[in-house]
Amino acid sequence: MNKQTLFVSLTAAVMLCACQSSKVKISGRIVGNDAKNVYLEQVSPLSQSVIDSAVLDKEGNYRFELKGVTRTPSLYNIIYNGERIPLFLAGGDRLSVNSVGSFIRNYTVEGSKETELLRQFYQAFVGGAQRLDNIAGQFARTNLSEEERKALVKEYTDEYYRIRREQLRFIIENKSSLAAVYALYQRLPGDTYLFNGDSDVVYYRTVAEALEQSYPDSPYLQSLLAEITRMDARISLTSRISEAGYPDLELSDIYGKKVRLSSLTGKVVLLDFWSAELGTSNALNADLKELYAKYAGRGFEVYQVGIDTSKPLWITAVQEQQLPWKSVTDLRGRASSALVVYNVQRIPANFLIDREGTIVGKNLYGRSLEEKLEQLLP
Numbered sequence: 001m002n003k004q005t006l007f008v009s010l011t012a013a014v015m016l017c018a019c020q021s022s023k024v025k026i027s028g029r030i031v032g033n034d035a036k037n038v039y040l041e042q043v044s045p046l047s048q049s050v051i052d053s054a055v056l057d058k059e060g061n062y063r064f065e066l067k068g069v070t071r072t073p074s075l076y077n078i079i080y081n082g083e084r085i086p087l088f089l090a091g092g093d094r095l096s097v098n099s100v101g102s103f104i105r106n107y108t109v110e111g112s113k114e115t116e117l118l119r120q121f122y123q124a125f126v127g128g129a130q131r132l133d134n135i136a137g138q139f140a141r142t143n144l145s146e147e148e149r150k151a152l153v154k155e156y157t158d159e160y161y162r163i164r165r166e167q168l169r170f171i172i173e174n175k176s177s178l179a180a181v182y183a184l185y186q187r188l189p190g191d192t193y194l195f196n197g198d199s200d201v202v203y204y205r206t207v208a209e210a211l212e213q214s215y216p217d218s219p220y221l222q223s224l225l226a227e228i229t230r231m232d233a234r235i236s237l238t239s240r241i242s243e244a245g246y247p248d249l250e251l252s253d254i255y256g257k258k259v260r261l262s263s264l265t266g267k268v269v270l271l272d273f274w275s276a277e278l279g280t281s282n283a284l285n286a287d288l289k290e291l292y293a294k295y296a297g298r299g300f301e302v303y304q305v306g307i308d309t310s311k312p313l314w315i316t317a318v319q320e321q322q323l324p325w326k327s328v329t330d331l332r333g334r335a336s337s338a339l340v341v342y343n344v345q346r347i348p349a350n351f352l353i354d355r356e357g358t359i360v361g362k363n364l365y366g367r368s369l370e371e372k373l374e375q376l377l378p
Contacts, residue, residue, distance in 0.1 A: 022069060022071065022091030022092045023065060023066065023067050023069065023091065023092070024064075024065070024066040024069045024089050024090075024091065024092070024093045024094075024095070025063070025064070025065050025066075025093070025094050025095070026040070026063070026064040026065075026066075026078070026087075026089075026093075026095045026096075026097060027061070027062065027063040027064070027095075027096055027097075028061070028062060028095075028096050028097040028098040028099070029059065029060045029061050029062075029098050029099075030056060030060045030062065030080055030098070030099045030100075030103065031059075031060040031099075031100050031101075032099075032100050032101040032102075032106075033080070033081050033103065035056075035080060035081040036055055036056050037053055037054070037055055037056070037080075038053070038054050038055075038056060038062045038078060038079070038080045039052070039053045039054075039078070039079040039080070040052040040053070040054075040064050040066075040076060040077075040078060040079075041076060041077040041078075041079055041084070042076055043074070043075040043076065043077065048077065050079070051066075052064050052066070066089070069089055069090065069091045069093075070090065070091055071090055071091045071092070072090065072215075072217060072218055072219065073088040073089060073090040073114055073178055073215075073218070074088065074089060074090075075087070075088060075089075075182070076088075076089050078097060080099070080103050081103055083103045083104050084104075085097065085099075085103070085104060085107055085119075085122070086115075086118055086122060086182065087109075087112070087115045087118070088112060088114040088115050088118060088178050088179070089112070089115075090112075093111060093112055094111050095109065095110070095111040095112050095115065096108075096109070096110040096111055097109055104122075104123065104126050105123055105126070105127055107119065107123075114177060114178050114179055117174055117177050117179035118178075118179040118182055120170070120179075121167075121170045121174075121179055121182070121183050122182075124163075124166060124170075125163065125166075125167065125183075125186055128159065128162070128163035128166070128188075129163070129188060129189070131159055132156060132159055132160060132163075132188065132189065133189075135152060135155055135156045135159065136156065136189075138152055139152060160188065163188060164188070164194075167183060167186065167194070168194075168203070170183050171183050171184060171203055171206075171207065172203075172206065175206050175207045175210040176207075176210035176211060176213060176214040176215075177214070178211075178215065178218070178220060180207050180210075181207060181211070181220050181224065184203060184204060184207060184224075200231070201228060201231040201232065204224055204227055204228050204231065205228055207224060208221060208224040208225055208228060211224065226335070229335065229337060229340070230340050232337070233337040233340040233341050234340070234341075246261075246353055246357050246358070246359055247341045247342060248260060248261050248262045249261040249271075249303070249305070249328075249338050249341070251305060251328035251329060251330050251338065252328060252329065252330070253326065253327060253328050254314075254315045254318055254319075254327060259303075259326055259328050261303050264301045264303060264326070265357060266299075266355055267299045267300065267301045267355065268295075268299055268300050268301070268352070268353070268354055268355060268373065268376045268377055269300075269301050269302070269303055269352075269353045270288075270300070270301070270302045270303070270350055270351075270352055270353075270364075270369070271303050271305070271342070271350060271351040271352075271353060272288070272302055272303070272304040272305065272348070272349075272350040273304075273305050273307055273338070273339070273342075273344055273347055273348060273349045273350065274304060274305070274306060274307065274347065274348050275306065275307045275308055275347050275348075276306060276308050276310075276313050276314045276316075276317035276318075277308060277310075277313065278347065278348070280348070281317065281321075281348075282321065284348060284365070285321050285323060286321075287365070287366055288302065289321075289322075289323070289324065291369060291370055291373065292324060292325060293324075295373050295377055296324075298377040298378065299355070299377055299378075300373060300377060301325060301326065302325035302326065303325070303326045303328065304323065304325055304326065304327050304328070305328055305329060305336070305338050306318075306327065306328070306329035307329075307333055307334065307336055307339065307347050308329055308331060308333060309331055309332065309333040310331075311329075311331055314329055314331070349362075349363055350362070350363055350364060350365075352364055352369070352372060352376075354376055355376070360372070360376070
């Protein structure tokens, strides 16, 4: 069972870090198993790849030496006998990782405070997950009585919630560590969320606030902040959809005034995502202006969201193109929460909302949009 899969996404910015780099040395002894090869794996933005290997000597000793490792700690794994041990490595580290018997459950770490903290969480978490697997396996026994089945259900449930309590305790007690970030992303079988779905954001925010003090330059902090933005947007979507019948937005126009999408309720509204930086914006807006002139008097409105980061560029485009509708933006570009709420993957994009607040069309342009407007407007 690969416990760090969900953590891979947090490593995206690490590979781009321009921090000073240095060497890392890892050595140790592994005994109690027949396997002779040990591997070092780097957790990259999109994959996990083996970058080095070593053969154990007669006493079980091994050694790795890495060059060009950033001063900002990033995630690696030692792999032995099909099992992984996670490490946080930073340039200049000298680690000793040893194991006797069970590779995961009995390993020790010296030379890295973050990796030692990670060990404390990881060994307990994996041990608990293995106990859950053992209990689950007993359900396959033949002639299992109803009383035995109920006892197994209770045993599984008790262990399940014990592990989750310990996971939360570790995160809160070590909130300023990178090990806490790793712990945030570990899931037991059947877990989509850590504890209560969207309310989990409080744990992400607690760790992010602590990391701002302990690791202000860490790319993991930036990844956490992005995750918090996505969770906030999802929560916002849930709270607004009951009010408007569709995901509501509230963004600023060129004068800084907040404009809600739901303020246009009762009209047929085109929610349009565009960018002043795109070369096709002039042509698309020119076509849309013709339709707007034709149908605005019949109850058609456009709420156009600029996916831009430059306020002068966006305002200049709106004014030069003389856009007559509601033009708004949050100036966060591709990080805009509006994109998250509507799951927009590419720009341009649009959604057509009828008078009752139902989304009745997506990515309609030119003749297709005109035909739909003819159906919706008297």
